[in-house]
Amino acid sequence: xxxxxxxxxxxxxxxxxxxxxxxxxxxxxxxxxxxxxxxxxxxxxxxxxxxxxxxxxxxxxxxxxxxxxxxxxxxxxxxxxxxxxxxxxxxxxxxxxxxxxxxxxxxxxxxxxxxxxxxxxxxxxxxxxxxxxxxxxxxxxxxxxxxxxxxxxxxxxxxxxxxxx
Numbered sequence: 001x002x003x004x005x006x007x008x009x010x011x012x013x014x015x016x017x018x019x020x021x022x023x024x025x026x027x028x029x030x031x032x033x034x035x036x037x038x039x040x041x042x043x044x045x046x047x048x049x050x051x052x053x054x055x056x057x058x059x060x061x062x063x064x065x066x067x068x069x070x071x072x073x074x075x076x077x078x079x080x081x082x083x084x085x086x087x088x089x090x091x092x093x094x095x096x097x098x099x100x101x102x103x104x105x106x107x108x109x110x111x112x113x114x115x116x117x118x119x120x121x122x123x124x125x126x127x128x129x130x131x132x133x134x135x136x137x138x139x140x141x142x143x144x145x146x147x148x149x150x151x152x153x154x155x156x157x158x159x160x161x162x163x164x165x
Contacts, residue, residue, distance in 0.1 A: 006080070007079065007080055008079045009077070009078070013132060014073065015070055016132050028064075030062075035055060039052060072089065073090070077149055083096060084098065084139070086149060100142050100143075102140050102141065104138075105158065106135070106158035107135075108134055109135075109136055114128070118130050122148075127146070128148040135150070136148050
C-alpha cells in the first residue's frame with residue numbers, strides 16, 4: 001500500500017472581501033425580488049419583462065448559484081516533499097513538482113495591477129491563484145513560467161517550498 005507523504009505546509013483560504021459579498025448579495029437580492037414580483041405576484045418585472053422561464057433561470061443562476069459558488073470557493077495550497085498542490089475548489093487543481101521550481105520568493109504584490117484581480121488570473125506564462133490580500137509566493141519554473149500563489153502565510157509557504165527542494 002502506497003503511503004501518503006506528510007504535508008510540509010497546508011493553507012485554506014476563502015474570499016473574504018466585504019465588497020465582493022455586498023456585490024453578490026445585491027445581485028442575489030435583485031434576482032429574488034424579480035422572482036417574487038413576476039412569478040409569485042404575477043406582475044411583470046420592468047418595462048420589457050423577460051419570459052417567466054428566463055426569470056426563473058436567472059434566479060437559479062444568480063440568486064442561488066452565484067452565492068453558493070462563492071460560499072464553496074476555497075484555495076487550498078499543500079506542499080509535500082514531492083510537489084506543490086494548488087486546488088482552487090471546485091474549479092481547478094494544479095500540481096507542480098518540486099523539482100520544476102527554480103526560484104521561490106515571498107513578496108508583496110498588487111493583485112489588481114499585476115494580475116487583474118483575485119481568483120485564477122494571468123496567462124500560461126504568468127499565472128496567479130489568489131483569493132484575498134496582497135502577499136504571496138512567486139515561483140519561477142524551469143521553463144521560465146511564473147506562478148504566484150496568494151497566501152496569508154507567505155513566509156511560511158516559501159520556507160516550506162525551499163525546504164522541500
